[in-house]
Amino acid sequence: MEHKKKIQVKDLDFFYGENQVLYNINLDIPEKKVTALIGPSGCGKSTFLRCLNRMNDLIPGIKVRGKIILDGQDIYDTGVDVVKLRSKVGMVFQKPNPFPKSIFENVAYGFRIKGIKDKDFIDERVKTSLRMAGLWEEVHDRLSSSALGLSGGQQQRLCIARAVAVEPEVLLMDEPASALDPIATKKIEELIYELKKEFTIVIVTHNMQQAARVADYTAFFLMGKLIEFDKTENIFTSPRKKETEDYITGRFG
Amino acid sequence: MKKRSIQNSISKIIPMPLAFSPLWPFIPICNLRDFSLLLNKGRSPNTQIQGEGSLLSYKTKDNIIKYLFFLCALVSVLVLGLIVYFLFIEGVPIFKVVSFKDFLFGKYWYPTSDPPSFGILPLFLGSIYVTGLSSVFSIPLGVLTAIYLAEIANPKTRSIIKPIIELLAALPSVVIGFFGMVVVAPFLQKYLDLDTGLNMFNAALMLAFMSIPTICSISEDAIYSVPRELKEGSLALGATHLQTIIRVILPASISGISTGVILGMSRAIGETMVVLMVAGGAAMIPESIFDPVRPMPASIAAEMGEAPYHSEHYFALFAIGIVLFFLTLIFNLIADHISHKYKQVGASTL
Ligand SMILES: Nc1ncnc2c1ncn2[C@@H]1O[C@H](COP(=O)(O)OP(=O)(O)OP(=O)(O)O)[C@@H](O)[C@H]1O
Ligand SMILES: [Mg+2]
Numbered sequence: 042m043e044h045k046k047k048i049q050v051k052d053l054d055f056f057y058g059e060n061q062v063l064y065n066i067n068l069d070i071p072e073k074k075v076t077a078l079i080g081p082s083g084c085g086k087s088t089f090l091r092c093l094n095r096m097n098d099l100i101p102g103i104k105v106r107g108k109i110i111l112d113g114q115d116i117y118d119t120g121v122d123v124v125k126l127r128s129k130v131g132m133v134f135q136k137p138n139p140f141p142k143s144i145f146e147n148v149a150y151g152f153r154i155k156g157i158k159d160k161d162f163i164d165e166r167v168k169t170s171l172r173m174a175g176l177w178e179e180v181h182d183r184l185s186s187s188a189l190g191l192s193g194g195q196q197q198r199l200c201i202a203r204a205v206a207v208e209p210e211v212l213l214m215d216e217p218a219s220a221l222d223p224i225a226t227k228k229i230e231e232l233i234y235e236l237k238k239e240f241t242i243v244i245v246t247h248n249m250q251q252a253a254r255v256a257d258y259t260a261f262f263l264m265g266k267l268i269e270f271d272k273t274e275n276i277f278t279s280p281r282k283k284e285t286e287d288y289i290t291g292r293f294g
Numbered sequence: 295m296k297k298r299s300i301q302n303s304i305s306k307i308i309p310m311p312l313a314f315s316p317l318w319p320f321i322p323i324c325n326l327r328d329f330s331l332l333l334n335k336g337r338s339p340n341t342q343i344q345g346e347g348s349l350l351s352y353k354t355k356d357n358i359i360k361y362l363f364f365l366c367a368l369v370s371v372l373v374l375g376l377i378v379y380f381l382f383i384e385g386v387p388i389f390k391v392v393s394f395k396d397f398l399f400g401k402y403w404y405p406t407s408d409p410p411s412f413g414i415l416p417l418f419l420g421s422i423y424v425t426g427l428s429s430v431f432s433i434p435l436g437v438l439t440a441i442y443l444a445e446i447a448n449p450k451t452r453s454i455i456k457p458i459i460e461l462l463a464a465l466p467s468v469v470i471g472f473f474g475m476v477v478v479a480p481f482l483q484k485y486l487d488l489d490t491g492l493n494m495f496n497a498a499l500m501l502a503f504m505s506i507p508t509i510c511s512i513s514e515d516a517i518y519s520v521p522r523e524l525k526e527g528s529l530a531l532g533a534t535h536l537q538t539i540i541r542v543i544l545p546a547s548i549s550g551i552s553t554g555v556i557l558g559m560s561r562a563i564g565e566t567m568v569v570l571m572v573a574g575g576a577a578m579i580p581e582s583i584f585d586p587v588r589p590m591p592a593s594i595a596a597e598m599g600e601a602p603y604h605s606e607h608y609f610a611l612f613a614i615g616i617v618l619f620f621l622t623l624i625f626n627l628i629a630d631h632i633s634h635k636y637k638q639v640g641a642s643t644l
Contacts, residue, residue: 134527138521138526140541140542154531154533203527
């Protein structure tokens with residue numbers, strides 16, 4: 042790979058209790074590129090993604106083997122500060138999960154927990170983040186109303202704004218556009234295009250065209266195994282593995 | 295268990311319907327499926343769909359079932375209505391003897407002296423102070439325990455501690471009162487050098503024991519049911535667990551917690567046996583938390599036996615019942631209001 046590696050995944054196995062769902066994953070995620078994870082439902086994409094910011098730690102009875110090296114440091118080493126890790130590796134979830142707070146407070150949350158008091162700075166960041174997420178026009182006159190009153194798609198863009206506001210180095214997105222209409226989806230894709238100038242992005246998607254449009258690299262998962270990982274154009278035009286081809290062509294009809 | 299403790303506190307205002315369970319005979323009939331089976335006995339499913347040949351049309355059956363349910367609901371309402379009605383019939387005559395103002399704000403409760411004095415302020419304040427003091431213990435303990443159980447304890451610890459706390463709710467109040475009397479009272483008397491260990495402090499402590507299970511279990515439920523996604527959303531932004539609890543989980547469950555707190559307090563305010571046994575029973579406005587007091591329920595319970603039927607004293611006791619009824623009613627209305635007001639608007643998931 043000709044790009045600098047941001048994250049190196051080495052021999053990763055993952056278990057929910059006795060149930061192994063990831064098998065020996067080896068993958069290098071390039072810096073400031075978009076990497077798409079594709080594969081059929083239940084193949085372990087979300088699980089893999091949630092390993093990258095140790096979000097799976099919250100689930101009792103999980104077991105992780107192998108290494109995930111972020112900037113030269115194994116994030117599963119003992120003594121790693123998970124809180125620091127997560128402010129470095131942000132996440133947008135499959136289902137929108139705004140806090141039961143105002144729209145403004147949702148986006149400002151990342152600063153509040155860091156104890157940042159500078160009001161002008163926060164105002165400015167909230168505004169730019171909402172702009173980036175393509176939500177500013179719709180909500181600028183009701184920033185203080187509850188985020189739960191937004192539509193599902195708006196909630197999802199709010200969650201994206203919330204995640205980019207704190208400027209993580211890596212942004213994990215789990216099907217961020219699955220609840221959005223084509224226009225909002227296009228906004229998100231443009232946003233991803235903008236974001237990759239500064240951030241490393243890993244995105245799970247079920248939408249092949251979307252992967253083809255936004256991703257520089259694509260990883261194909263099948264039943265907990267990484268089948269193929271390559272530049273997106275290679276995956277979509279000349280896959281080396283038969284499974285990859287079947288999946289992609291199956292999807293395209 | 296959870297339902298139970300809510301019912302316990304609600305039954306302070308509506309003691310009869312739950313205790314006497316006038317619903318019992320209806321419950322077997324209320325089983326919707328069995329009931330409609332009964333009506334359709336012997337009919338093939340086919341004729342049912344066509345609606346011909348069935349004994350009764352579906353519409354009629356639906357209506358019958360609807361009215362049956364309505365009747366069941368009506369029984370409780372009716373019983374409550376009857377109780378309130380009698381409470382008023384037996385209580386209101388006292389206001390021919392004393393004005394409402396003198397009754398509520400009179401400082402002297404000497405119902406048997408000559409001439410009698412029917413001022414319930416000492417009893418009213420006794421109730422308020424004891425409940426207030428007990429919530430100073432019960433709210434922090436109950437809510438913090440709830441946070442611990444729902445958020446911090448590992449599943450095993452939780453599965454041990456939670457039933458124990460709920461068992462506390464199952465303890466008969468007379469047992470708690472007994473404990474206060476023979477264990478706590480002598481202890482207080484000895485170590486704080488008091489005239490008597492049967493006082494407001496002791497009663498508040500025992501009442502706190504009684505309301506903690508209610509507060510804890512309703513709050514725990516509310517905290518536990520905060521969607522995992524919310525918590526993850528906060529952690530994913532680099533918040534610590536504590537920050538997540540304080541800034542996301544507690545605000546998201548505040549309505550449940552407040553409901554628990556208020557139901558817990560209304561349980562304390564209506565509790566009779568404990569205050570009868572450990573509050574000391576002096577009908578005076580207390581000056582310190584170690585003074586003996588005589589809260590309203592204790593007065594009713596202690597004096598009802600000796601008050602001659604339809605005497606002024608008798609009417610006065612019922613009038614105290616009316617005051618108590620409105621007090622708990624207010625508490626329950628507040629709880630209801632809060633649980634509606636802070637209900638999340640709009641789904642946070644799709
Ligand atoms: N919390 C959990 N506990 C136990 N098993 C889980 C848990 N979450 C996921 N799994 C299992 O792990 C496997 C992979 O799930 P995962 O959510 O990673 O799939 P996915 O590729 O993201 O699917 P989708 O495209 O439908 O989101 C599935 O078989 C699932 O049943
Ligand atoms: Mg998934």
